[in-house]
Amino acid sequence: AAPAAGDTPPAEDRSGFGFRWAHWVTKLRIPVILVGLLGLGLLALPAQDMRLALPDAATAPEGSAARVSSDVIREGFGPGFTGRLAVVVTSDSPQDTAAAVPQVTALIQRTEGVLAVAPPQVDPSGRTALLGVIPRTGPTDAATETLVHDIRDGVGSIGNAEVLLTGVTAIGIDVSEKLSDALPVYLLLVVGLSILLLMLVFRSILVPVKAALGFLLTVAATFGITVAVFQQGHLADLVGLDTPGPLISFLPILLIGILFGLAMDYEVFLVSRMREDFVHGDTPRQATINGMGHGARVVTAAALIMISVFGGFVFLDDPVIKSMGFALAIGVAIDAFVVRMTIVPAVMSLLDRTAWWLPRWLNRTLPNVDIEGEGLRAHLDREPVDA
Known part of the structure; x- marks a missing residue:
C-alpha cells in the first residue's frame, strides 16, 4: 500500500563501516594523505632496479627436469652454455x-x-x-x-x-627491450584516455587527474614489491620461490592493463555517488562520506574476489605464473584499500568544491553524459504533473 500523507521515509542507516571509515579519513585527511603517499613511495623504491627478461631453466622449480639439466650444464661447463x-x-x-x-x-x-x-x-x-x-x-x-x-x-x-x-638468448633480450621501450607510450596512452573519459563522466579536471595519479602510485608500489620479492629475493620463502631472477618481460604490460581496468571500476563506484550527491545539494564533505558509505561494500567485495583469484596462482610452482598472480593480487589490494578507499576520500575532502571545478569553455565543449540524472530531474521539475 502507498504510504499515508505526511508519512516520512525511514532514515537512512549510516552506521556502517564505510560511513565510519569515511568520517575518520576525512577528519584526519592531511595525516592520511602523507602517510599513504610516503608508504607507497617507499614500497615503490625497488622498482628502479627492475630487470625484464624471458626466463630460462635456471629459475625453474627445483627438482624439475628443466632445472636439474640446467644445473648440471652450468656446473660442468658454465652458465653461458645454456644461452649460446x-x-x-x-x-x-x-x-x-x-x-x-x-x-x-x-x-x-x-x-x-x-x-x-x-x-x-x-x-x-x-x-x-x-x-x-x-x-x-x-x-x-x-x-x-x-x-x-x-x-x-x-x-x-x-x-x-x-x-x-x-639466437634464443639474443631474441629474448630484444623482446624485453622492445616491451620496455613501449611501456612509457602504453602507459601515457592508457592514462591520457582515462583522464579524458573520466572528465566526461565527472565534469571535473582534478578528479580524473587524481584518479590517474592514484593509479600510477598503485603501479609503482606494485612493481616495487614484486621486484623486492621475485627479483631481489626478499621474503621469497613466503611465496615458495626457489630462485630469484628478472621479471618476465610482458609482466608490466599485463599488470598495467588489468590493474587499470579494476582501478577505474573502483574509482567510478565511489566517486560517481559522491558526484551525484554533490549535484543534488550535499556539501562536498558529506557527498564524499556518502560515496564511501554506499560504495565501500561493493569495492571491498569486488577487491576480495579478485585478490582471492589472483592469489591462488601464487601457490603454483611455475615462477612466471606465481609472479603474475602475486603482482596482480598485491596491486588490487593496494589500489582498492589504500588508494581508492583511503587516499581518494581524503583528497576529495581536502579539495572540497575545487574537486568539481571545470572551466566553462571546457564544459560547453565536452558532451554531457549526465550519469547523475541532473538533466532529467530539471526536465521533470519543469513539466507539470497531471492530477
Whole structure:
C-alpha cells in the first residue's frame, strides 16, 4: 500500500563501516594523505632496479627436469652454455665470407664476456657461415645483455660480408627491450584516455587527474614489491620461490592493463555517488562520506574476489605464473584499500568544491553524459504533473 500523507521515509542507516571509515579519513585527511603517499613511495623504491627478461631453466622449480639439466650444464661447463649466441656471417660471394670469418672470430674473442667461439659451420654454397658464441654469464644476466650489444656494435660488417647476431638468448633480450621501450607510450596512452573519459563522466579536471595519479602510485608500489620479492629475493620463502631472477618481460604490460581496468571500476563506484550527491545539494564533505558509505561494500567485495583469484596462482610452482598472480593480487589490494578507499576520500575532502571545478569553455565543449540524472530531474521539475 502507498504510504499515508505526511508519512516520512525511514532514515537512512549510516552506521556502517564505510560511513565510519569515511568520517575518520576525512577528519584526519592531511595525516592520511602523507602517510599513504610516503608508504607507497617507499614500497615503490625497488622498482628502479627492475630487470625484464624471458626466463630460462635456471629459475625453474627445483627438482624439475628443466632445472636439474640446467644445473648440471652450468656446473660442468658454465652458465653461458645454456644461452649460446649465434653469429651469422653472410655475403654474395663465398670468398668474401671465407675471408670475413677469421676476422669476425678474432673480434668476438677479444670482446669482454666471451668464453669461447665455436668453429664455423658453412652452408653448401659457401656464402653463409654460422659461429656459436658462448658467453661467460647466463642468458638472463645483465652482463649477457651488455655482451650482445657489444658484439653488434663492434662487428656490424667485415669487408663485403654482413655480420648478424641472433639466437634464443639474443631474441629474448630484444623482446624485453622492445616491451620496455613501449611501456612509457602504453602507459601515457592508457592514462591520457582515462583522464579524458573520466572528465566526461565527472565534469571535473582534478578528479580524473587524481584518479590517474592514484593509479600510477598503485603501479609503482606494485612493481616495487614484486621486484623486492621475485627479483631481489626478499621474503621469497613466503611465496615458495626457489630462485630469484628478472621479471618476465610482458609482466608490466599485463599488470598495467588489468590493474587499470579494476582501478577505474573502483574509482567510478565511489566517486560517481559522491558526484551525484554533490549535484543534488550535499556539501562536498558529506557527498564524499556518502560515496564511501554506499560504495565501500561493493569495492571491498569486488577487491576480495579478485585478490582471492589472483592469489591462488601464487601457490603454483611455475615462477612466471606465481609472479603474475602475486603482482596482480598485491596491486588490487593496494589500489582498492589504500588508494581508492583511503587516499581518494581524503583528497576529495581536502579539495572540497575545487574537486568539481571545470572551466566553462571546457564544459560547453565536452558532451554531457549526465550519469547523475541532473538533466532529467530539471526536465521533470519543469513539466507539470497531471492530477
